[in-house]
Amino acid sequence: MLAPLEAAFTGSDTTMTPDMRTLMTNHLLRTQLSSKSLYHGQELETLGGVKLRVFVYRNNLCIENACIAAHDKMGRYATMFTVGKVLTPPMGTVMDVLKADDRFSVLVGAVQTAGLTELLNQQGALTFFAPTNEAFSALPPPDRSRLLRDPQQLSSVLRLHLGEGLLVSGGVSSHTRLKPLQGGWLELGVRNSTVYVNRVPVAAADLMATNGVVHAVNTIIKPMPSKVDREQSDGPADPASSRGDSRSFRNGQFLFLKHS
Numbered sequence: 485m486l487a488p489l490e491a492a493f494t495g496s497d498t499t500m501t502p503d504m505r506t507l508m509t510n511h512l513l514r515t516q517l518s519s520k521s522l523y524h525g526q527e528l529e530t531l532g533g534v535k536l537r538v539f540v541y542r543n544n545l546c547i548e549n550a551c552i553a554a555h556d557k558m559g560r561y562a563t564m565f566t567v568g569k570v571l572t573p574p575m576g577t578v579m580d581v582l583k584a585d586d587r588f589s590v591l592v593g594a595v596q597t598a599g600l601t602e603l604l605n606q607q608g609a610l611t612f613f614a615p616t617n618e619a620f621s622a623l624p625p626p627d628r629s630r631l632l633r634d635p636q637q638l639s640s641v642l643r644l645h646l647g648e649g650l651l652v653s654g655g656v657s658s659h660t661r662l663k664p665l666q667g668g669w670l671e672l673g674v675r676n677s678t679v680y681v682n683r684v685p686v687a688a689a690d691l692m693a694t695n696g697v698v699h700a701v702n703t704i705i706k707p708m709p710s711k712v713d714r715e716q717s718d719g720p721a722d723p724a725s726s727r728g729d730s731r732s733f734r735n736g737q738f739l740f741l742k743h744s
Contacts (some may be wrong), residue, residue, distance in 0.1 A: 485564045486511040486547060486571055510534050510573055516563050519545060519556050541655035548572060549690035549697075551654035568654065579604040583692045587616045587700060590632075594620075598638035602648075610696035611647035611662060613670070613681050616669040618702045624730055630641045640666060645705055650697055653679050653689035671708050682708050 488511070509532035517528070525539040528547065539546045546552070547567065554566035575581070579601060582588040591614055595601055604610070620628055631637055643666035651662055651672075656679050660672040672681050679686040685705045691698035 485562055486513070486550065486567050487564050488550065488567050488570045506532060507570070510536075511571055515707045516561070518558070518563060519552055519565060522547075523723050532571075536571070536573060537650075539652060541651075541656060541657075543657040544654045545548065546654045548574070548692050549652050549654070551555075551652070555622050570688075572690065572692050573701045574694045574695065576693060577605045578610060578693040578698060581691050581698050582614060585691070588614055589690075590617045590620045591615055594638050596630060597635050598644060599635060602638065604695075606695065608695045609648075609650040611649060611685075612696060612698045613645045613647070613686070613701050613705055614698045615645065615704055616687065616700050616702050622703060643703065644668075644670075644707065646702075651701065652692075652697055653686065653699070668707055670705075680729055681705060 497561060511529045512531040513527045514531060522538045522540070524538060524539040528536045528538065532538060536547050540605045544551045547565075548571050550567035550571040551570040552565055553568040557564040557566070576584070579592075579595070582592050582604070583597070591601055595604060598686035604612070613615075620632075631641065643662050646665045647670055648665065649662065651660075656672045656674055658673050662670040662672060662681075664670050666743065670681050671683075672679065674680070679699070681699075681701065682705050684701050684705050687702045688700040691700070
């Protein structure tokens with residue numbers, strides 16, 4: 485049994501409706517296990533017939549979006565795993581998750597323009613720090629319009645938001661790194677229970693998909709400066725960087741200015 489902490493139900497209606505019954509059966513596993521027997525990539529079947537994936541990270545052991553919060557409690561006929569969240573089984577591909585959420589309506593069009601629809605529908609394990617409509621609205625109108633019309637530039641920007649491998653929020657600790665499809669690294673950390681990626685806070689975490697996980701961000705992610713760039717930033721200011729009205733957004737093939 486996967487038993488969420490009581491705090492996980494705060495503000496939720498716990499009336500025994502059909503949806504609540506389904507939720508409960510998805511927290512009951514068909515086989516009695518101990519947490520020590522779980523391994524990364526393992527699939528567990530629930531009484532509801534749903535397959536749940538196991539993720540083993542450096543700092544945590546998670547089943548879908550819910551991570552183990554306490555030691556196993558062993559009984560004669562069952563084992564109870566205490567988990568920190570109500571478990572959310574995957575309900576479609578990454579693309580399905582985006583299409584089902586109004587916050588990503590601009591992103592869905594951008595993905596199609598960039599030719600990434602097949603990637604987000606195929607089997608695999610991706611972590612998508614998905615820009616919301618708010619993230620695109622924050623760009624200056626000329627830059628936003630130019631970006632959304634340019635398939636190559638869009639592909640470069642979105643590939644920076646797509647990490648290789650599936651990383652739920654519970655697997656993030658200080659100095660966690662994830663390799664994006666665009667190359668380089670995404671730098672992750674946690675501050676005051678909020679996950680940050682390249683210093684951008686995650687607005688909504690752990691939207692589970694059959695081929696990955698979606699984390700919503702309300703800001704377009706920029707590449708982190710290289711070590712050389714950081715060292716140079718400690719020296720005399722570059723004339724271009726002294727302009728207070730804009731910041732360069734650069735990564736290989738794409739560049740646009742974000743006005744303050």
